[in-house]
Amino acid sequence: MKKILNTLLSLSLLCFSVGSFADVAKGPSLFDRMGGEKVARQIVADTWANHTSNPIVKNRFANSDGAYVKQKVYEIFAMATGADVKYTGKSMADTHATMNISEAEFNAVVDDVMSALEKNKIAKQEQNEVLAILWSVRPAVVNSNLTTKTLTTEKMHK
Ligand code: HEM
Numbered sequence: 001m002k003k004i005l006n007t008l009l010s011l012s013l014l015c016f017s018v019g020s021f022a023d024v025a026k027g028p029s030l031f032d033r034m035g036g037e038k039v040a041r042q043i044v045a046d047t048w049a050n051h052t053s054n055p056i057v058k059n060r061f062a063n064s065d066g067a068y069v070k071q072k073v074y075e076i077f078a079m080a081t082g083a084d085v086k087y088t089g090k091s092m093a094d095t096h097a098t099m100n101i102s103e104a105e106f107n108a109v110v111d112d113v114m115s116a117l118e119k120n121k122i123a124k125q126e127q128n129e130v131l132a133i134l135w136s137v138r139p140a141v142v143n144s145n146l147t148t149k150t151l152t153t154e155k156m157h158k
Pocket residue numbers: 057060061063064065069072073076088089090091095096101105106107109134135137138141
């Protein structure tokens with residue numbers, strides 16, 4: 001019985017120390033490392049300003065409600081970078097599916113975000129982490145309504 005209790009005690013101590021090491025290893029979120037809400041909102045505002053003056057994509061946003069899109073983009077940016085913020089907008093695929101967005105447009109949007117990060121003096125490490133997040137969203141945004149199947153059906157070639 002004593003042996004079982006000792007084993008349980010060492011196991012729980014082990015779990016406790018692994019748990020605390022994991023917390024230390026995890027460190028502050030990308031969101032916090034970039035400066036938290038104030039900086040994130042500024043990055044979103046600068047990105048919006050870049051989009052609406054970038055000749056490759058500005059027409060896409062001509063009829064958009066800037067305040068609405070900025071709020072949704074802030075939420076998704078905050079959530080994706082580890083803040084305790086809930087995204088309340090539409091899914092990435094639903095939002096962009098009918099727009100037939102090209103790779104050039106996607107790259108232009110990424111460039112706009114990267115120059116907003118640069119403007120807000122975000123370090124290279126954090127910039128790269130944001131870039132990886134943006135690229136993970138790419139399949140849901142670029143040409144999301146054009147699949148090989150739709151491109152090769154007879155309907156498309158008539
Ligand atoms: C990683 C890339 C992208 C992310 C994370 C993103 C994120 C978002 C979000 C969160 C919204 C608001 C969704 C809602 O209405 O609830 C939105 C809207 C929009 N996005 Fe994107 N987007 C990306 C790329 C692009 C690209 C490449 C384009 C085309 C140039 C684009 C064009 C638009 C437009 C026009 C709207 C506004 C639609 C409206 O006015 O309601 N997005 N995007």
